Amino acid sequence: NAGVTQTPKFQVLKTGQSMTLQCAQDMNHEYMSWYRQDPGMGLRLIHYSVGAGITDQGEVPNGYNVSRSTTEDFPLRLLSAAPSQTSVYFCASKTRGASYNSPLHFGNGTRLTVT
């Protein structure tokens, strides 16, 4: 029972480099999202998707792109990494169902350092 799988677990980038953080879930969840977790700031929503082909911005979307070509996958792209993007990134998913009272399921995170 894999749940939400994130890769890689750790990544170090140089300023200006690009990379993609991978997220996959095997629970057939319609809703997927990306958060970043920073000391003193808590978790903040970057982008989210309510289904394949549909994405929308969260609270802190600048510098990040997403796409949702399948129900299972929701990659997060950093186009030109900046030190301010040093953080721990979490992917989370949930079923939409008839209401929004279903819990979020989180991956184990990707710890990104930009030098």
Next chain:
Amino acid sequence: KQEVTQIPAALSVPEGENLVLNCSFTDSAIYNLQWFRQDPGKGLTSLLLIQSSQREQTSGRLNASLDKSSGRSTLYIAASQPGDSATYLCAVRRGGTSGSRLTFGEGTQLTVNP
């Protein structure tokens, strides 16, 4: 703008003690509130979800209460165990649409000493 505060930031208790973690939020117009547990180096695990129409939810040794009018929730842990050591976060959902977001507190780091 919704703000979520958790006090205390850290708590250390001896094994077997009953304890209460606090969560307060500034905007009482919430859809639901969730309590999560986060272990070091791991993601968040959902513990309890309370709908805005509910007053409390229970799961095993955990009981979460919600008082919307005062903007408060508590997580009660009975007979604490060393395995309960983790960071506990609460999060409130603003509305019942796909665009509504969770606002998280920064968490309470709990240590249960054997």
